[in-house]
Amino acid sequence: MNQQAGRVDVVVVGAGIVGLATARALLRDRPGLDLVVLEREEVAAHQSGHNSGVIHSGLYYKPGSAKARLCTAGRAEMEQYCTDAGIPWERCGKVVVASEPDEVEALAGLTERGRQNGLEIHELSAAGLAEHEPHAVALASIFVPATGVVDYRVVCQRLAEEVTERGGRILTGVGVTSAIDTGASVVVRSDCGLWWADRAVACAGAWSDVLAAAGGERPRARIIPFRGEYLELRPEAAHLVKHLIYPVPDTRFPFLGVHFTRGIDGTVHVGPNAVPAFGRDAYSWKRFRPVDTAQYAARPSTWRLAARYWRTGLDEIVRSLVPSRSLAAMQKMVPEVRAEDLVRAGSGVRAQAINPDGSLLDDFEIVRTGRCVHVVNAPSPAATAALAIGSWIAKEVEAAERDDAGGTIVPTDG
Ligand SMILES: Cc1cc2nc3c(=O)[nH]c(=O)nc-3n(C[C@H](O)[C@H](O)[C@H](O)COP(=O)(O)OP(=O)(O)OC[C@H]3O[C@@H](n4cnc5c(N)ncnc54)[C@H](O)[C@@H]3O)c2cc1C
Structure with missing residues (x-):
């Protein structure tokens, strides 16, 4: 000892x-x-050590929540900390794009929420979007200048x-x-x-x-681990994304939807998705932890969660196993992305707490x-x-x- x-x-x-x-x-x-x-x-x-490297603005969180308050305070501190320590970071801003008619209204709600959280948000015209992200398309879009990137x-x-x-x-x-x-x-x-x-x-x-x-x-x-898998744009396609391009998130989930992120090292990641992980450190489908999995399976909250989200979960699993199935969602935002531009790139496992009724603890x-x-x-x-x-x-x-x-x-x- x-x-x-x-x-x-x-x-x-x-x-x-x-x-x-x-x-x-x-x-x-x-x-x-x-x-x-x-x-x-x-x-x-x-x-x-396995995340998107985004310094979040605080756009998404319920005003007054711990997430909203601590994201805003923490972002400012993180920027100052990195500056003082000489850690490379950049406040590049991000665009959020609505690709479907029902997302336009949701984007307006998101904009309102972001403003309640004290954020500066610009509603973009088509020309405005083209200025920020020349290869993106949208029915409506916003630019959030406060978002940044860093290597955590x-x-x-x-x-x-x-x-x-x-x-x-x-x-x-x-x-x-x-x-x-x-x-x-x-x-x-x-x-x-x-x-x-x-x-x-x-x-x-x-x-x-x-x-x-x-x-x-x-x-x-209790924790249910959700793996988030990334794809990466090959260097010859990386010019399609200048900074960060996000879809309008589905408000029923705490995850932000598959998005494009140009990291502080210049590589462009697409993702993460959200699939069930068969272990708290299951970074791929090949890793299976029987004890972890048995624990989740024994909990009624897991089954309640599965009953609520089984259809979305199944879609995500199919897209994980056949990444080209995600292409359509990406092309809604950046139509020039092609299947051959994408390679698999790492993953992270989210520790998401679940309430006894199967709802996600937000x-x-x-x-x-x-x-x-x-x-x-x-x-x-x-x-x-x-x-x-x-x-x-x-x-x-x-x-x-x-x-x-x-x-x-x-x-x-x-
Ligand atoms: C795919 C993905 C993308 C994300 N993107 C972003 C993003 O862009 N921006 C953002 O702000 N957040 C992001 N997050 C969230 C963020 O990464 C996490 O919220 C944050 O890292 C949590 O930190 P933590 O210290 O609580 O957990 P962890 O980083 O998981 O650390 C927990 C540590 O505890 C250790 N440990 C566990 N049990 C024991 C034990 N019994 N004894 C000793 N050690 C133990 C583990 O080994 C581990 O090192 C993302 C997360 C994921 C998974």
């Missing part, structure tokens, strides 16, 4: 962007804190460096089996031995409910019980919002020291 384990002030589980931002905020607010981040794999091993893997590396510079420790290759609040401290059972911590924060992404249950909690919402959710804080739901735009989420969690950890009464934490500010 490793000798590193022992008594500390705070254990943070997970070195994704939320765990790292939380560790940074705690150390920034309280210099000298004895803090350790325990990560089973490596920094940014899962969602934080690079952000995570810098955050990890900063945590270390501020005196924190990051131990990779160290899995946590449970974090149990004994009343006097939190006993964290890990691959390198037992830790006794004054406080523990679980930022375990797709494993958040597993860790909560192992600690004796009964999480109301907003960010963080639960504090006693000495532990659990990040229950931190889907997109949590990478954009990470620095604001980190500050929020850090404040709650400090508040928990004054008041150990449990409950769902409602963010009070950015």
Whole structure:
């Protein structure tokens, strides 16, 4: 057993962007804190290293929701952080295009929502769209200047460096089996031995409910992993997309629909789709985790979810297995894209929390019980919002020291 384990002030589980931002905020607010981040794999091993790299504007989220507030605050902080750290990023803006008559009305609703969230939004004429995206077509379109791009893997590396510079420790290759609040401290059972911590924060992404249950909690919402697969435009077709082109999203889903994204490295990705993943780290159809899959299958909420969305789900699965089936949706936005311009490119697995009734838990959710804080739901735009989420969690950890009464934490500010 490793000798590193022992008594500390705070254990943070997970070195994704939320765990790292939380560790940074705690150390920034309280210099000298004895803090350790325990990560089973490596920094940014899962969602934080497998995403679209978009700095979201805050267009989509219900005004007043945690997502809306923390996306807006977090975006500004993320931009400043990247500028200060010399991390390449760009505020390139994005267009959202309505391709069908019923999407025109939905686009107007989206525009209204974005404005309620404080965003500058330009309604585009055909000439305006051509100026931003010469190869896109639409019945109606908008331009949102605030959207940007960055590589969140690079952000995570810098955050990890900063945590270390501020005196924190990051131990990779160290899995946590449970974090149990004994009343006097939190006993964290890990691959390198037992830790006794004054406080523990679980930022375990797709494993958040597993860790909560192992600690004796009964999480109301449970994670269902949805894989998002990407295609990439070959370099000779990349000129078809200048920046970001999004469809009008289907408001029944938390996912944004297949879109074109020119990343900070200049490559153009198309995606992600949303298909069920047979494991919390199932990055392709070939990976099948029997234990994970059996757990989902045993939950009534999974079947309720399947009953609601089976048709959309089936369509997505077919398009995943036969990518050329997605072509029509892409060509509605950029007609010149051809099947031969597309190659398969990576995927990410979204940790999406599901309510007991099978509905998708839309907003960010963080639960504090006693000495532990659990990040229950931190889907997109949590990478954009990470620095604001980190500050929020850090404040709650400090508040928990004054008041150990449990409950769902409602963010009070950015
Ligand atoms: C396909 C896709 C596209 C996305 N696009 C965007 C985007 O463009 N913009 C945006 O803002 N957001 C985007 N997101 C969302 C964003 O990536 C996530 O919300 C964010 O990365 C969540 O960070 P996290 O730290 O909570 O989780 P993760 O990054 O998944 O980190 C959790 C960490 O916990 C570790 N862990 C789990 N269990 C244990 C354990 N028991 N012991 C030790 N370690 C453990 C894991 O190994 C992992 O490293 C996207 C997500 C996906 C999947």
